Amino acid sequence: MKDILEELERRRDVARLGGGQARIDAQHQRGKLTARERIDLFLDEGSFEEFDMFVEHRSTDFGMDKSRIAGDGVVTGWGTVNGRTVFVFAKDFTVFGGSLSEAHAEKIIKVQDMALKNRAPIIGIYDAGGARIQEGVAALGGYAEVFQRNVLASGVIPQISVIMGPCAGGDVYSPAMTDFIFMVRDTSYMFVTGPDVVKTVTNETVTSEELGGATVHTTRSSIADGAYDNDVDTLLQVRRLVDFLPQSNTSPIPEIECYQSVTDVDNSLDTLIPANANKPYDIKELIQKVADEGDFFEIQASFAKNIVCGFGRVEGSTVGFVANQPMVLAGVLDSDASRKAARFVRFCDCFNIPIVTFVDVPGFLPGTAQEYGGLIKHGAKLLFAYAEATVPKLTVITRKAFGGAYDVMASKHLRGDLNYAWPTAQIAVMGAKGAVEIIFRKDIADPEKIATYTKMYEDRFLSPFVAAERGYIDEVIMPHSTRRRLARGLKMLKNKDLSNPWKKHDNIPL
Numbered sequence: 001m002k003d004i005l006e007e008l009e010r011r012r013d014v015a016r017l018g019g020g021q022a023r024i025d026a027q028h029q030r031g032k033l034t035a036r037e038r039i040d041l042f043l044d045e046g047s048f049e050e051f052d053m054f055v056e057h058r059s060t061d062f063g064m065d066k067s068r069i070a071g072d073g074v075v076t077g078w079g080t081v082n083g084r085t086v087f088v089f090a091k092d093f094t095v096f097g098g099s100l101s102e103a104h105a106e107k108i109i110k111v112q113d114m115a116l117k118n119r120a121p122i123i124g125i126y127d128a129g130g131a132r133i134q135e136g137v138a139a140l141g142g143y144a145e146v147f148q149r150n151v152l153a154s155g156v157i158p159q160i161s162v163i164m165g166p167c168a169g170g171d172v173y174s175p176a177m178t179d180f181i182f183m184v185r186d187t188s189y190m191f192v193t194g195p196d197v198v199k200t201v202t203n204e205t206v207t208s209e210e211l212g213g214a215t216v217h218t219t220r221s222s223i224a225d226g227a228y229d230n231d232v233d234t235l236l237q238v239r240r241l242v243d244f245l246p247q248s249n250t251s252p253i254p255e256i257e258c259y260q261s262v263t264d265v266d267n268s269l270d271t272l273i274p275a276n277a278n279k280p281y282d283i284k285e286l287i288q289k290v291a292d293e294g295d296f297f298e299i300q301a302s303f304a305k306n307i308v309c310g311f312g313r314v315e316g317s318t319v320g321f322v323a324n325q326p327m328v329l330a331g332v333l334d335s336d337a338s339r340k341a342a343r344f345v346r347f348c349d350c351f352n353i354p355i356v357t358f359v360d361v362p363g364f365l366p367g368t369a370q371e372y373g374g375l376i377k378h379g380a381k382l383l384f385a386y387a388e389a390t391v392p393k394l395t396v397i398t399r400k401a402f403g404g405a406y407d408v409m410a411s412k413h414l415r416g417d418l419n420y421a422w423p424t425a426q427i428a429v430m431g432a433k434g435a436v437e438i439i440f441r442k443d444i445a446d447p448e449k450i451a452t453y454t455k456m457y458e459d460r461f462l463s464p465f466v467a468a469e470r471g472y473i474d475e476v477i478m479p480h481s482t483r484r485r486l487a488r489g490l491k492m493l494k495n496k497d498l499s500n501p502w503k504k505h506d507n508i509p510l
C-alpha cells in the first residue's frame with residue numbers, strides 16, 4: 001500500500017516539474033513565474049484543486065510519441081479568491097511552449113464547462129506559442145471548442161484573461177472574447193501573426209514589443225484593459241478586480257463591510273468646479289470622494305482618457321462609474337471614448353452592476369478624422385448601451401451637458417432612474433458662443449451685440465433649471481451631498497424591476 005501511495009507522490013512530483021528544471025530556471029530568468037506559481041499566488045493560499053494533472057497528448061507525428069509530458073502544457077482547476085470560487089487555467093510555457101494540442105484544449109474546455117455549470121468566474125493565464133504545430137487540425141478544432149464556450153459563457157459568468165508571456169496565433173481570440181484582458185509590461189505580447197510573418201507579408205520591420213506589447217494594447221489598440229509591472233502585481237490586481245464582480249449574472253453583487261459613512265458631507269466638492277467654465281478639473285477626484293474609502297479600480301486607464309470607467313463601491317456594494325474627464329480634450333466624446341464606455345456599460349448591465357454616471361461633456365468631437373473613423377456608429381454604441389441597460393442608472397451632471405452628448409450620457413430619456421444636477425450644470429443644445437454665432441449670424445461683425453446675446457443665452461440656458469423645469473432633472477443637488485444622495489438612491493433602487501422586450505439578441509451598431 002505504501003508503494004502505491006508513494007507512486008502517486010512520485011508521479012505528482014514529475015508532473016509539477018512540467019518541462020523540467022532547466023526550462024523553469026529559464027522562465028525565472030526572464031522575470032516570469034511558472035504556471036503553478038502564478039495560480040498559487042492568484043488563489044487563496046492552499047485553495048487550489050488541480051484537475052487533469054496526468055493528461056498527455058495523443059500525437060505521434062514528428063517524434064511526439066517519444067515526448068510526452070504530464071499535464072500537456074496547461075494547469076487547470078479551481079480555488080477561491082477571498083473565499084469565493086473561481087476556475088482557472090494557466091498555460092505552462094515550459095511544456096511545448098504552452099502550445100495548444102487536442103488534449104490541452106480538452107483540459108481548458110473541462111474547466112470552462114464547470115465554471116459555466118457552477119456559475120463562477122473563470123480566469124485564463126496565457127504564456128504560449130499558439131497551436132501545437134505538430135498536431136495540425138486537431139489543435140485548430142480544440143481552439144474552436146474553447147471559443148464556442150467563451151461565447152456561451154459571455155454575459156453569464158465573468159471571464160478574465162491575463163497575458164503573462166507570448167500570446168500569439170490561436171491564443172489571442174479566446175482572450176479577445178472575454179470580459180477583461182490584463183498584461184504584464186515588458187514580458188507579454190499579443191498578436192495574430194508575429195514579427196517574422198509581418199516582415200514577409202508587409203515588409204514591415206517591427207519588434208514583438210512594438211507589434212503587440214502592453215503599451216500598444218493599453219494605449220493604442222485598446223485590446224488590453226490594464227497593464228502592470230510584473231507577474232506578482234498583475235495577479236494581485238486581478239484578485240482586486242474579482243472582488244468587485246458577482247459570481248454570475250444571477251448572483252447578487254458582492255457586498256463588503258463599509259467603513260466610511262455615507263451621511264458625512266464633503267464640502268470640498270462645493271469648490272471642485274472652477275469659476276471659469278473652460279477650466280478643467282479632475283473628475284477622478286469626484287469618483288474617489290463618492291466611492292467607499294476612495295477605492296476605485298479603473299478600466300482602460302491609458303486609453304481614451306477623456307472618459308473614465310471603473311469599479312468602486314458605495315456602502316459596500318459594487319457600482320460601475322462612468323465619467324467624462326474635463327482634464328483630457330475637455331471631456332469630449334469621440335469614437336474611442338464612446339467604444340470604451342459602451343463596452344463597460346454593457347458589462348455592468350450583464351452582471352447587474354448599477355451604473356453611476358458623472359457628466360461634464362461639451363459634445364461629440366467634430367472633424368473629418370472622427371467622421372471618417374465612424375463616429376456616428378461608435379457614438380451610437382454608447383447611446384445603445386445606455387438605452388438598453390436595465391440596471392439602476394444614476395446620473396449627476398456636474399457642469400456641461402451639451403447636445404447629443406447630453407442625451408447619450410444616461411439621460412432621463414434613456415430611462416435614467418435618478419438624474420441629478422449640480423447648481424453649476426449647464427444643460428443646453430450647445431455652448432453660448434456656438435449658439436449665438438448661429439442664431440445671430442447677421443450680427444457676427446458686431447462684438448457688442450454678440451456679447452449681449454451671449455450673456456442672454458448664458459442666463460437663460462446655461463443652468464440646470466430649464467431641464468429641471470421639465471423634470472428631466474429630478475433634483476438640483478448640493479455637490480457636498482453627492483455621496484449621500486447616490487447611496488440613498490442606490491438603496492432605493494435595489495429592487496428595481498425592468499426588462500426589455502423579448503428578442504433573440506439585439507443588433508448593437510458594431
Ligand code: HXC
Pocket residue numbers: 095096097098099128129130131132133134140143166168169170171173194
Ligand atoms: C509546438 C512550440 C510552439 C508551438 C513554441 N514551441 N511554440 N511547440 N508548437 N506552436 C516550443 C519550442 O519548440 C520550444 O521547445 C519551446 O516551445 C520554447 O520555444 P522557443 O522558441 O525556444 O521560445 P522563445 O524564443 O521564447 O519564443 C517563443 C515563441 C516562439 C515566440 C512563442 O516559440 C514561436 O514563435 N512559436 C511559434 C508561434 C506560432 O507560430 N504558433 C502557431 C500559430 S498558428 P523546446 O523543446 O526547445 O523547449 C495558430 C493557428 C491557430 O495558432 C488559429 C486558431 C484560430
